[in-house]
Amino acid sequence: MTVAPLPKASRRGLAQEAADLIREAIFTGHFPPGAQLREVELAASLGVSRGSVREGLALLEREGLVHSVWHRGTTVVDVTAQDVEEVYTLRAALDRLAATSAQRNATADQLTELDTLVRAMAQEISGDASGATLLALDIAFHDRIYDAANNRRLVEAWRAVRSQIYLFQLRRIALGHEHYRARVVDEHRELVTLLRADDRETLARRAEEHVDSARCSLLAGLSPSM
Amino acid sequence: MTVAPLPKASRRGLAQEAADLIREAIFTGHFPPGAQLREVELAASLGVSRGSVREGLALLEREGLVHSVWHRGTTVVDVTAQDVEEVYTLRAALDRLAATSAQRNATADQLTELDTLVRAMAQEISGDASGATLLALDIAFHDRIYDAANNRRLVEAWRAVRSQIYLFQLRRIALGHEHYRARVVDEHRELVTLLRADDRETLARRAEEHVDSARCSLLAGLSPSM
DNA sequence: TCAATGTCGAATGTCAACATTAGGACATGA
DNA sequence: TCATGTCCTAATGTTGACATTCGACATTGA
Numbered sequence: 001m002t003v004a005p006l007p008k009a010s011r012r013g014l015a016q017e018a019a020d021l022i023r024e025a026i027f028t029g030h031f032p033p034g035a036q037l038r039e040v041e042l043a044a045s046l047g048v049s050r051g052s053v054r055e056g057l058a059l060l061e062r063e064g065l066v067h068s069v070w071h072r073g074t075t076v077v078d079v080t081a082q083d084v085e086e087v088y089t090l091r092a093a094l095d096r097l098a099a100t101s102a103q104r105n106a107t108a109d110q111l112t113e114l115d116t117l118v119r120a121m122a123q124e125i126s127g128d129a130s131g132a133t134l135l136a137l138d139i140a141f142h143d144r145i146y147d148a149a150n151n152r153r154l155v156e157a158w159r160a161v162r163s164q165i166y167l168f169q170l171r172r173i174a175l176g177h178e179h180y181r182a183r184v185v186d187e188h189r190e191l192v193t194l195l196r197a198d199d200r201e202t203l204a205r206r207a208e209e210h211v212d213s214a215r216c217s218l219l220a221g222l223s224p225s226m
Numbered sequence: 227m228t229v230a231p232l233p234k235a236s237r238r239g240l241a242q243e244a245a246d247l248i249r250e251a252i253f254t255g256h257f258p259p260g261a262q263l264r265e266v267e268l269a270a271s272l273g274v275s276r277g278s279v280r281e282g283l284a285l286l287e288r289e290g291l292v293h294s295v296w297h298r299g300t301t302v303v304d305v306t307a308q309d310v311e312e313v314y315t316l317r318a319a320l321d322r323l324a325a326t327s328a329q330r331n332a333t334a335d336q337l338t339e340l341d342t343l344v345r346a347m348a349q350e351i352s353g354d355a356s357g358a359t360l361l362a363l364d365i366a367f368h369d370r371i372y373d374a375a376n377n378r379r380l381v382e383a384w385r386a387v388r389s390q391i392y393l394f395q396l397r398r399i400a401l402g403h404e405h406y407r408a409r410v411v412d413e414h415r416e417l418v419t420l421l422r423a424d425d426r427e428t429l430a431r432r433a434e435e436h437v438d439s440a441r442c443s444l445l446a447g448l449s450p451s452m
Numbered sequence: 453t454c455a456a457t458g459t460c461g462a463a464t465g466t467c468a469a470c471a472t473t474a475g476g477a478c479a480t481g482a
Numbered sequence: 483t484c485a486t487g488t489c490c491t492a493a494t495g496t497t498g499a500c501a502t503t504c505g506a507c508a509t510t511g512a
Contacts, residue, residue, distance in 0.1 A: 013465065019322055039494070049467045051277070054494090066380065067271050070239050071473050071494055086379045094324040097315065153290065153312045157383050239495065275497045280464090297464055297503050337466070 014048050018056030021046055023163065026065060026076055027170060033078040036067060063163040079168060081219065087164050088215035092208045094157055095142070099207035101149035103195050110148045114192045117141045123186050131173030134184065139166060141188055145195075169214075172221045181215055187213065240274050244282030247272055249389065252291060252302055253396060259304040263292060305394060307445065313390050314441035318434045320383055321368070325377035325433035328376040329421050336374045340418045342406045347411050357399030360410065365392060367414055371421075396439075398447045405443055413439065 022042065024033055037057060043050045057074050060066045064087075068074030077083065104111075116138055124134045139162065146158045172178065187210050194203040249267065251257055263283060269276045283300050286292045288360040290313075294300030303309065328336075343363055350360045365388065372384045399406065413436050 015465090036493095038492095040492095051466060051468090055281075055284070055465095058281070062288055064382070073494065086377045088378060089323065089327070090379045090383060092321050097319040101315070151312045151315060152315045153387065156290070157316060157386065160383060160386070161379065183473095215488090241495090262463095264462095276464090277496065278497090281495095294464095298505095299464065363462095 014052040015025050015055035015059060018042070018046055018048055018053050019059040022053075022056060023060060023063075023065060026060075031076050035076045037074045037076065039073075045201075056138060060163075062160060062161055063162045066104065069077065071169065077164070077167075078079050079171060082217065083164075084219060086170060087161050087168070088211055088218070091161050091165065092211040092215075093209050094154065094161070095207045096151045096153075096155060096204050098142075098146045098158070099191070099195065100200055101151060101154070101220075102145050103198070103200060103203055105150045106148035106195060110144060111146055111192065111196060114141060114188075114195070117144065117191050118192060121188060125181055125185060131177040131180065132170070134177075134181065135166070135169050135173060138188070145191075168218055172218050175221050179221075183213065183217075235374055240278040241281035241285060244268070244272055244274055244279050245285040248282060249286060249289075249291060250280075252286075253393065254345075257302050259302050261302045263300045263302065265324050286389075288352050288386060290386055291389045291393065296407070303390070303393075305397060309390075310374040310394060310441065310445060313387050314437055317391065318437040318441075320380065320387070321371075322430050322435045323377075324368075324372045324375045324380060324384070325421065325429050326426055327377060327380070328371050329424070329426060331376045332374035332421060336370060337418065337422060340367065340414075340421070343370065344411065344415050344418060348416060351407055351411060357406065358368055358396070360403075360407065361392070361395050361399060364395075364410060370381070371417075394444055398444050399442070401447050405447075409439065409443075411426070 022031075022037070031037065039050045039053050039057070042053045042057075046053065057066060057068065061074065065077060066074045067077055117140060121134060121141075123136050124137065137203055142158075143162075146155050149155075190206065191203075191210060194206055197203070247259075248263065257263065265276045265279050268279045268283075272279065277404055282291060283294065287294055287300065291303060292300045293303055323378070343366060347360060347363050347367075349365065368384075369388075372381050375381075416432065417429075417436060423429070
């Protein structure tokens with residue numbers, strides 16, 4: 001028998017590796033919105049070939065983090081009010097479907113995991129945590145819901161907005177996140193409760209409203225800087 | 227002033243060209259579901275480098291038409307009942323959002339174009355048209371709605387399922403499309419009417435039901451062959 | 453006979469050199 | 483001064499050769 005169920009036995013190739021590194025650099029602000037991502041520069045700094053960087057950038061474009069046009073290179077997406085509007089409107093539709101699908105398909109274990117995450121959030125709130133870890137828990141929570149929905153295409157669509165959500169929210173908690181902290185735990189706890197109930201219509205509506213609340217909160221904190 | 231708004235002034239590069247050719251080959255059945263797409267083979271037959279083919283295949287993977295795993299190549303997606311279920315469930319959610327967004331944002335011209343498309347459908351029905359042109363009109367109709375929704379991310383998400391929808395439906399009309407012909411025109415005409423009205427809830431529900439109807443019709447015609 | 457292992461072929465992953473393109477600097481003309 | 487056309491440069495697009503990996507078959511040993 002094998003010694004242990006390794007976290008990830010699958011090899012990923014240099015393109016994914018490069019994509020991970022570049023994504024991280026974007027999140028940390030090393031590449032601000034609108035910045036150009038030059039292939040030669042990245043290839044040199046990451047120690048891989050231009051081909052791999054190129055493929056990695058294509059992956060990031062799939063996630064909506066960068067945008068590239070022919071013979072004009074790729075740039076980090078910029079965060080305008082319209083962009084926020086677009087991403088969150090789409091996410092509301094996706095979350096609605098994910099929630100209702102998860103309501104039918106989720107196993108007891110998966111629901112328990114959601115409980116655990118909500119508890120972790122509550123603990124973070126009482127502690128002195130930076131908003132970043134709280135945000136990570138928030139995203140992880142929704143990741144689990146999408147997993148439970150049991151629809152690979154839906155997960156793919158979620159991946160196409162997930163990174164942008166993360167980027168937007170990161171930018172926001174840098175400006176203060178009191179309003180965010182105050183609501184997160186309660187809203188997520190309510191979602192778990194509704195997932196366990198069998199009122200599909202209410203769940204669908206609340207899932208959309210949950211995203212709307214996040215959007216409004218984001219726009220309120222972001223608009224002065226735009 | 228410029229002489230005319232050219233249909234496509236943008237150069238696209240070999241990768242897109244290759245992707246178009248391969249996509250067409252998949253639609254015509256030259257590569258049946260499950261078939262392996264070997265890079266060297268394609269590169270030779272298309273007269274371009276392997277790198278371009280590789281990039282083109284990545285584009286097709288974004289559209290959900292092919293699937294590729296590390297060091298094991300890329301294959302055409304196969305059409306199981308679960309796949310149909312996944313794609314159409316996601317599409318229902320997207321169409322719902324597209325319809326309600328279009329209801330708010332569509333210009334009069336865009337609505338008129340929808341009318342034109344519906345009339346073209348009706349004309350095809352009375353003629354001896356193959357189902358293929360009818361299907362093309364169907365897809366074009368929904369393309370316009372997504373355009374009218376005025377949300378680039380939503381259009382991207384639509385592109386990720388559009389080709390699969392087309393593939394599924396093509397496979398279906400090969401087996402006979404009486405049921406399809408009987409309903410298409412009326413259903414689309416109703417959608418345009420609802421887009422012009424201001425009852426958002428009814429439009430949202432009917433948009434979902436329109437997709438559901440297509441899904442059921444597809445599963446009914448397809449299941450014996452699976 | 454069967455299972456574990458070594459070897460082989462064919463495909464993909466990676467790389468560095470070459471070709472092409474967009475955008476700006478400069479000079480020229482009305 | 484403005485418009486236009488021509489270079490030039492820095493980046494991307496493209497290519498063919500090289501390295502790596504997977505699956506299958508043959509081989510070996512119990």
